[in-house]
Amino acid sequence: MKESRGFAVGEQALTSFDRQFSMRCRVQRPDRYRLLDALPADAPRIARGSGVSYVAASFGVDAITQDMAAFDRLLAFDGERGLLRVEAGARIGDVERFALAHGWYLPVAPGHPAATIGGCIAADVHGKNPARDGTFRAQVAALELWRDGSGVTVSPDHGSDLFADTCAGFGLTGTIVSATLRLARAPAILVVRRIPVESLAEAAQVLRDALNVPLLYGWHDGRPGAFGRGVIRIGLDTGDAAALPPSRLPDLPIAIAPSRIPTWNRLGIALANGVIRRRWCRPGQSAVTLADTLFPLNAAKPYFAGFGRAGLVEAQWLVPHTRFVAFAAGLEETVARLRPRISLISSKLFAGEPDGLAFDGHGIALALHLPAPADGAQRAFLDALTELALAHGGRPNLIKDSTLDAATVRRALPGFEAVRERLRRWDPDGHVRSELTRRIGL
Ligand SMILES: Cc1cc2nc3c(=O)[nH]c(=O)nc-3n(C[C@H](O)[C@H](O)[C@H](O)COP(=O)(O)OP(=O)(O)OC[C@H]3O[C@@H](n4cnc5c(N)ncnc54)[C@H](O)[C@@H]3O)c2cc1C
Numbered sequence: 001m002k003e004s005r006g007f008a009v010g011e012q013a014l015t016s017f018d019r020q021f022s023m024r025c026r027v028q029r030p031d032r033y034r035l036l037d038a039l040p041a042d043a044p045r046i047a048r049g050s051g052v053s054y055v056a057a058s059f060g061v062d063a064i065t066q067d068m069a070a071f072d073r074l075l076a077f078d079g080e081r082g083l084l085r086v087e088a089g090a091r092i093g094d095v096e097r098f099a100l101a102h103g104w105y106l107p108v109a110p111g112h113p114a115a116t117i118g119g120c121i122a123a124d125v126h127g128k129n130p131a132r133d134g135t136f137r138a139q140v141a142a143l144e145l146w147r148d149g150s151g152v153t154v155s156p157d158h159g160s161d162l163f164a165d166t167c168a169g170f171g172l173t174g175t176i177v178s179a180t181l182r183l184a185r186a187p188a189i190l191v192v193r194r195i196p197v198e199s200l201a202e203a204a205q206v207l208r209d210a211l212n213v214p215l216l217y218g219w220h221d222g223r224p225g226a227f228g229r230g231v232i233r234i235g236l237d238t239g240d241a242a243a244l245p246p247s248r249l250p251d252l253p254i255a256i257a258p259s260r261i262p263t264w265n266r267l268g269i270a271l272a273n274g275v276i277r278r279r280w281c282r283p284g285q286s287a288v289t290l291a292d293t294l295f296p297l298n299a300a301k302p303y304f305a306g307f308g309r310a311g312l313v314e315a316q317w318l319v320p321h322t323r324f325v326a327f328a329a330g331l332e333e334t335v336a337r338l339r340p341r342i343s344l345i346s347s348k349l350f351a352g353e354p355d356g357l358a359f360d361g362h363g364i365a366l367a368l369h370l371p372a373p374a375d376g377a378q379r380a381f382l383d384a385l386t387e388l389a390l391a392h393g394g395r396p397n398l399i400k401d402s403t404l405d406a407a408t409v410r411r412a413l414p415g416f417e418a419v420r421e422r423l424r425r426w427d428p429d430g431h432v433r434s435e436l437t438r439r440i441g442l
Contacts, residue, residue: 010300014051019258019311020372021056021403021435025063030069037149039064044150046434047171049119050087050254051437052112054314054400057123057170060435067117071177074098081181083141088118088176093251095181096294102184105290107133107214109295114254118176121400124168124358128235128293129216131207131351135360137167139182145173147426165423168358170398170436173426179196186290186317190215193285199246200228200328200347204364208321210234215293216349219280221273222368223344227332231281231344231419233292252298262308264343264371272343303343311372312343316359316367316387316397318350323392324364331366340381342370356419358441359397367400374403398440406441 008028012390015022027048030036039045048058048067059065068089076085082104088094091108093113100103108127110120119125121138121143127133145166152174154163164246166173191214197203203218210216215235220228259288297303304312321326330361333344346367359365368385370378382403389412390394395414410416420442424430436442 001103002270007066014056014065015434016054016056016402017052018054018313018402019309020313020370020374021060023056023060023435025059025065025066025376027065028060028065029070033146033151033170033177036066036146036149036177039066041356042429042431044431044433046432047085047118047122049116050091050112050114051256052114053119055398056435057399058119058434061433061438063433065163067114067219068174068175068177072116076209077102079104082185084183085178085180086117087178088121089116091116092120093295096291099292100186101181101370103186105186105294106181106185106334107137108136108139110297113251113295113298117181121176121179122169122359123168125399126348126350126359129213129349130215130360130365130420131349132212132214133353135167137164138360139184140167141182143179143411144177146177147176153179157421158422159364162426165426168356169423170357170428171434171441172423172437172442185235185375188290189238189287190290191238191285192293193236195232195234195282196230196281196283197232199230199388200331200345200366201234201325203228203347204324204328206232206234206326207347207364211349212352212423213237214290218347219276220221220347221277222335222340222344222345223269224336224339225271226273227335228328228345229277229281232347235288238287252295252301256301256304258307258311259305260308262310262371263302263306264312265339266341268306269341269343287369307371310372311371312372313378313382314367314400315382315403315404316365316400317385317394318359318361318363318365318390318397319387319389319394320363322362325382327392328395329386330392331385334381334384334388338381338384340377340378341371342368342369349355356422357398357413357416359395359399361395365397367397377416398436402439404440406439
């Protein structure tokens with residue numbers, strides 16, 4: 001650990017959640033506002049929340065990582081209006097725990113409870129039903145950014161350019177230090193209905209028919225022969241609102257130690273799909289507390305450990321409704337031909353307008369998990385998936401897919417160059433950078 005000008009920079013090996021990129025990095029851990037400015041003005045830097053992005057978005061190249069973990073306080077709560085002001089390093093699991101105990105919740109929460117509020121804004125994440133709730137920006141009333149030695153507060157109505165560019169800005173507009181979040185009244189109990197589906201086309205129809213519910217997503221088998229078979233989970237609000245005990249949100253750890261022997265070979269995938277099908281794909285419904293539905297991956301530690309040291313690739317594409325059936329048919333044909341190992345496919349409905357680099361739009365999103373290494377059949381399949389998705393007007397999720405390169409991103413997002421220029425206005429000297437911004441040429 002090196003001390004200079006009142007700040008300490010240590011060295012640490014950082015690894016992306018998908019394990020596709022790791023490097024030794026210089027890390028600063030500011031614990032007060034003045035230390036946010038302690039780095040030399042021309043030092044390359046990038047803010048970091050918990051680092052639970054699948055891709056390397058909070059470290060890389062020669063940037064000093066500014067770890068915001070110490071900025072994790074809940075600052076103010078208006079229990080009448082459901083407004084909560086928090087520091088940017090606060091974790092979404094802790095925010096939900098606090099809100100639920102007071103009868104409120106944040107409808108848009110990603111699956112990992114350690115994701116921070118700063119990370120959720122900078123990646124403009126989605127939750128359990130983006131078609132109803134939008135992306136994370138929809139619940140941010142205001143945010144405070146640290147730029148050039150002072151704080152600036154922006155909101156959708158005040159400083160709206162900077163607000164919009166910060167959402168899905170991947171840290172380029174400055175360091176988010178706090179945000180005021182708009183909470184929603186928490187339904188205490190959800191009835192979760194399970195609708196089995198035989199194909200992705202059928203799944204799309206079930207998702208579209210459900211639309212306005214608090215929870216809506218599907219799980220699907222990715223194996224040839226059983227491709228697309230699965231279940232749609234639809235959470236219905238019983239109208240019963242109450243404060244919930246705060247102890248109902250166990251944490252998925254930030255760093256999951258990989259198994260020494262990876263589980264997700266063909267046999268492991270077949271066994272897991274069989275178990276899931278028997279347990280979760282029968283038609284019916286059950287009453288579940290909202291707390292249990294917010295972080296369904298809490299019990300998924302063995303699942304992620306099972307990818308072993310090589311990790312996984314998550315490819316997520318949002319395909320317009322009009323193209324989805326043809327896309328799904330092409331995907332099934334590609335899987336039958338190339339026979340990749342796919343450990344999981346999930347489906348979600350979106351109904352937003354894509355702004356900047358955000359993962360949003362009108363259509364159905366599919367996320368596919370593939371055990372790495374992404375070479376041989378796995379690589380061939382990922383390349384074919386990319387071409388197929390592009391041919392059907394698909395939009396990629398930049399915070400998840402580490403296989404996307406600059407050329408692909410430009411083909412997928414026709415307005416990319418304009419957005420890049422817009423973002424770089426806030427950092428004209430290019431000091432803010434990460435492995436993600438390097439890889440996609442942002
Ligand atoms: C198991 C799992 C499930 C997930 N589920 C979902 C899901 O359902 N929906 C979804 O959309 N995503 C999901 N994600 C992705 C995850 O929510 C996002 O990648 C999120 O950004 C991670 O937050 P973080 O605090 O770890 O951010 P980091 O990984 O640390 O950083 C992400 C980006 O935010 C920037 N950033 C972080 N903090 C700040 C700050 N204070 N100021 C400025 N910029 C900042 C970083 O520079 C970087 O560009 C999931 C990830 C995992 C591993």
